[in-house]
Amino acid sequence: MNDWPLAELLPHAGDMILIDRILAFDDEQIRTCLTVRPDGLFNLPDGSLPAWVGVELMAQSVAAFAGCHARHKGNPVELGFLLGTRKFTCNVEAFPAGSELTIHGLRSLEDDNGMGVFECHITAPGIEASARLNVFRPPQASQYLQQSKESHDD
Template sequence: MSYLSPTDYLPHDAPMLLLESVESVTAESADCRVTVDPHGVLVPFLNATGDLPGWYALELMAQTVGVWSGWHRQQQGQESLSLGMVVGARELVCAAGIFPANSVLTVTVTLLMQDERFSSFECAIIADGATLATGRVNTFQPSQQELATLFKQGVSQ
């Protein structure tokens, strides 16, 4: 199966779009890829040696969850670009503290639990067969009214 670009599933624009391709999406999982490359989408975030700091693991995982959600929304005939929120991460570990320069990262998310507005995903970031980061990401899907209230309050303060 072929997939659209991550931009078709996420409400992100450069430079905040950190994924390059969607590799697979199923009922319960998604895989996306990005290369830690001095000429790629991650270039604004690379350190002096060309590595991506480990704290980007959460955003890579969250965006892959967003791709999973956007793809499913599109399959159901809904608007695929919808803002979701990370409400927490548990046991998020990036043991080396970095994603090495020139590595191809595969970000995998697997659905653990979902109700109408909350979801939980087990996540991993893998390169060359080695698991570089793992964690659980919990998300919330706000209503349009909640988003309007949130952004209105944010602007007025």
């Protein structure tokens, strides 16, 4: 297990870090968790968290997976991008306040160019959500962003 703070594994800041902690990770998967608090950034008036935020929970778990692997290898944590999601399903409209959500991400594909696909699930008593996330982590993210900025400045 690791004791790295999430803020060192995710390229997010402050309230934008939505997951609470990493439960486990290995070469192919990660398990994270979140207790839905009624005062969160995206919560509805009744304190619940809209189900569509589940995609972001999954994406942050995948980012934590990449961050854990980078730190484990002694490398800096790099920026990654969520390109899209396919087949997001959820059996509830919102995750109730107090729910203990477990997020599981399983890498099904990743190539040398940084493209990846993860099968993700969110579970809790009475709650099931799933999606396939397409992600991209450029090998040299800072150079990639600089090149992108320069091409727009021309």
